[in-house]
Amino acid sequence: MTQEEQKEKKLEDIKKEADEKKCPVQKSLYFVDEFLSGPMCGKCFPCSFGSYEARVRLRRLAGGSGSGEDIAAVKRIASNMSEASMCKKGKDTAKYMLEHVDSREFTDHVSGVCAQRECMDYFKYTVIPDKCNMCGDCLDVCRDNAIIGEKRKSYLSGYSPFEIAQKRCSKCGECMKVCPTGGIVFVSVKESEIVEV
Ligand code: SF4
Ligand code: SF4
Ligand code: SF4
CATH class of the missing domain: 3.30.70.20 (Alpha-Beta Plaits)
Structure with missing residues (x-):
């Protein structure tokens, strides 16, 4: 298996682990955290800068100090990553965030509610x-x-x-x-x- 294939396999594992969580904010944060600690190579700006910024925003939301601006930023970052990332790993990370950011349980965090009690x-x-x-x-x-x-x-x-x-x-x-x-x-x-x- 090439190094690139290993990284893609790692991303699949990250997705499976993130899916085991129930809260959409925790799922997204776990995915981005693990992506940054392994598969993210830093070769292109939209993905490297975007995923670091997304992690800051997601940590705020998970920690109870997030705002509507943080949610809008996660959406904007993920959309940019989805379009402009150079490889599938960045695009898949963006896709995962976009799948969750619009859900009611995600946006409820701005009102101090984590319905799944994971934050x-x-x-x-x-x-x-x-x-x-x-x-x-x-x-x-x-x-x-x-x-x-x-x-x-x-x-x-x-x-x-x-x-x-x-x-x-x-x-x-x-x-x-x-x-x-x-x-x-x-x-x-x-x-x-x-x-x-
Ligand atoms: S999109 Fe791919 S090439 Fe670009 S930084 Fe992310 S992992 Fe590296
Ligand atoms: S365990 Fe005893 S001391 Fe502690 S809260 Fe309960 S009643 Fe009070
Ligand atoms: S035992 Fe109770 S007070 Fe102590 S750390 Fe656990 S939850 Fe907190």
Whole structure:
């Protein structure tokens, strides 16, 4: 197999892996990320510049800070790549983005919604203060030191419900599994609505 054939085969593998994701933003970001880390050779400007710029825009959308301008930019970049890329690899990458960028689930990200719950910056784990009995079970399982609170002692009063330090939380969900009172929930950052997991 020639080097070029190997790169084309790699692109087919990337597509299969991207297809396993459910969220169209995550699919596109995965495809472009992997394309840039392997098959993209940098020989032509529309593809090399375009895919780097598309990745910046897709990362914004996946991270919760994307705008309509980012979506328009992804469309524009992918259209340019589709027309002007020198080889099939650049054109296929553009095609993949164009297949997803117009979908409702893609554009909903601008409103703070990731329907497939794969863009984790759109969600957080949080403690319902009224349900927290300060048992400390969550503190014991959190490997990221993201739980803030002091275990209650029966002979002392004045304890406060536990909290989660969002910047340290890796969203593993272990605390929610062990909480005996159902006091830890997974919510959407935008709506503060509880999301089933
Ligand atoms: S379109 Fe093909 S030749 Fe051009 S940079 Fe991309 S991979 Fe290289
Ligand atoms: S496990 Fe639940 S009840 Fe216990 S301290 Fe944590 S949040 Fe509160
Ligand atoms: S989700 Fe994981 S990292 Fe975040 S507070 Fe719970 S146990 Fe810690």
